[in-house]
């Protein structure tokens with residue numbers, strides 16, 4: 001059992017590690033120093049709880065595989081998002097994805113008033129366990145078991161929303177539950193190229209803001225507590241190398257591996273299964289491999305592009321890569337995102353109205 005002094009030493013060391021990566025304010029440093037993470041991840045050795053690593057707390061066995069469905073997020077990522085939230089004294093905050101309850105504890109510590117903190121998780125079992133851990137520390141935020149994509153049943157609006165489960169797109173409920181000027185921090189885009197987004201609620205109800213180059217890599221929001229993610233059961237579709245066709249029409253795509261902004265755009269608009277880097281020593285690299293769930297794939301390097309499968313989306317890939325080039329090759333942090341109250345999402349860059357025709 002860790003003594004008070006021991007865990008506090010570990011927590012201070014964790015805060016110092018976080019500060020090497022994130023511009024950590026005094027207020028958040030204090031919250032990390034004063035919150036006992038080991039109490040939220042009881043199944044790992046106590047000192048391991050203070051490593052800057054994510055810790056899985058629940059898996060679901062489907063299709064012969066233990067899918068992780070809940071974890072305590074890597075603390076430095078948490079700190080990055082908490083700083084991006086720009087939380088101030090007296091503000092109300094809603095967290096999507098209670099998980100262990102550790103982040104809710106950090107929010108309570110930072111605000112000094114549990115009544116300002118609400119957190120929801122799809123999984124009632126996790127919510128009950130988190131509540132017990134928080135109660136034991138004398139913390140009583142409002143925890144509710146519900147689908148974080150529809151939080152309107154909470155019947156309350158907030159100054160801040162932080163989503164710690166991945167959202168391909170922003171659910172309309174989040175915009176409607178932010179007060180004017182309220183701020184949302186979430187990991188958007190999904191797939192293999194998500195990005196942190198910081199959006200502010202405008203007077204007309206739109207959410208508007210920017211993307212960061214940093215991915216959250218959060219577990220995607222799942223439709224119900226029994227399923228691991230949006231498309232349960234999929235594992236990477238095997239690719240058919242024997243019938244690959246060489247093409248010269250996709251030159252716009254050839255620097256994909258070096259441009260995270262293009263990878264994000266392809267992931268955002270076309271929602272492939274995966275975009276994978278091909279290392280130089282892979283026999284085909286350096287380059288990128290885009291795979292689709294129907295088994296189609298496109299492999300692109302500096303000098304060649306090959307594809308196979310029923311629908312490798314060649315025209316769309318060519319058009320999108322050309323549009324992205326003509327705009328000036330925006331990186332993720334050059335992109336602006338607008339989400340209207342009816343859920344329409346528009347990506348723009350450098351003042352142009354949209355990145356691609358399919359917006």
Ligand SMILES: C[S@@+](CC[C@H](N)C(=O)[O-])C[C@H]1O[C@@H](n2cnc3c(N)ncnc32)[C@H](O)[C@@H]1O
Nearest residue numbers: 070097099100103121122147148164165221222
């Ligand atoms: C990375 S964990 C959250 C970590 C948490 N903030 C912490 O401090 O431990 C993601 C959580 O999102 C939850 N989740 C997944 N889909 C959800 C949904 N549709 N609505 C609400 N929560 C969801 C999962 O059950 C999981 O606990």
